[in-house]
Amino acid sequence: MSQQITVYTSKSCPYAHRVELALVEAKADCTRYQIDLRNKPDWYAPKVNPVSKVPALAYGGPPVPADQPSPESTKLTESLVLVEFIADLFPESGILPKDPVLRAKARLFADAVSNKLVPAQVAVLIRDEDPEQLVQAYEAIQALLPPQGFALGPFSAADIAAAPFLARIELNLANDLGGFPANEGKGPKILELLHAPKLARMQQYLKDIRGHPSFVATFDEASRSVTLHFLCGHGH
């Protein structure tokens, strides 16, 4: 694999985090360029991603500095498309297993993240809607987990889809950050619901994620920047 890989990313963005996880799992030789989502460079939309969001990947083309992207590189976007792309480039990485049924299970898990967890996160943490939606989303994800380990057993694309969202949900709620009224302690109260005994398996899953090497390498909990996911700018 001699084609260059440059990823345009932001620590606060859970979608970009997925791509970073995949690149670390693949042990890919790549360049990471941080985009400040509140102050995007002028060249980003015209030269990398016309919709101006992260993540984006520039693949191939001549070696150039990340802030001077070449028209010769292929520009790719959409976090789950990029995770599949990295899995295709690095088939031995384990991001996706070889067995078609297990690959389908990984994709169904990612689908549940997209269709249940992410909308519930937006509803509860941004629009201050009924927290029960997030409890139900956690239950739906939990129901797909085996008794131990990650979604397929070993860490895979399934967990790459989920981990950035789960980690930020918990971190934001613990810090009482969200669209709910300030100083009412609503965030921690919602977190208690998510830490109920019936969701013990999810808490174990989160613990396993937080201890997993590629996650440790790509998520700095102490950094305030990871809690600014609302500025990620992705449409709802």
Next chain:
Amino acid sequence: MVNTEQITFYTHIYSPYSQRVHIALEQAKADYTPYTLNVLDKPDWYAAKVNPAGKIPAITYGGPKVSPDTPSDESVKLAESAVILEFLADLFPDAGLLPADPVARARARFFLTVVDTKGFEGFREFIFLGHAMAPLIDGYAALQALLPPAGGFALGGDALTIADMAFAPFLARTYLLLSVDLGKFPAGEGKKAYAILTSPRFARLQQYLQDVKANPYWKATWDEDTQLAMWFTNPVFRRK
């Protein structure tokens, strides 16, 4: 590698999502058993034994050969059309459902993502909710812009990939329904949208649809007269 496991395909011809999977099964020349689900009166065993969400398409894969209405606990159950398309691409790597090149695969998946976001939203908003036509027109303009200008299917070749299989069922139903002003929109709005979609602005899209309709695997899954008759009797579209 030849697949020897059984495949049972739960479907209904009205469903654009089911048609995606149907085209893929045909192009893969898979040995499969189709079963038409009565979507207006679903049997209890369907949610219990095949798809808890109760929706089509779904497939069962493997396990003993049983009749479709008595699914075995031993088979794998898969739902979600995009997941099933990828599964069939994995199972039948020589069927052209996805190319081998990682960049081309990423382009196919990106196209599919746009179909499922901008494409579907516009379709639903206008035809099923009767709202403004702008998202539908804009969605199809965005998808048209992704098509190779010189011709061919979404990845430029003359064979369908999962990108086309995902898009064409929605596109064909859009042109069909709007041509006869059938949908939840106010009377006449469908024909107005049809006029836009058949104007020179959408020449490339029309060529694409024409090319799709000439494809043998599309033809194996589409009967326009039956579709139209079925949509005319869909109670959702009865206008007062």
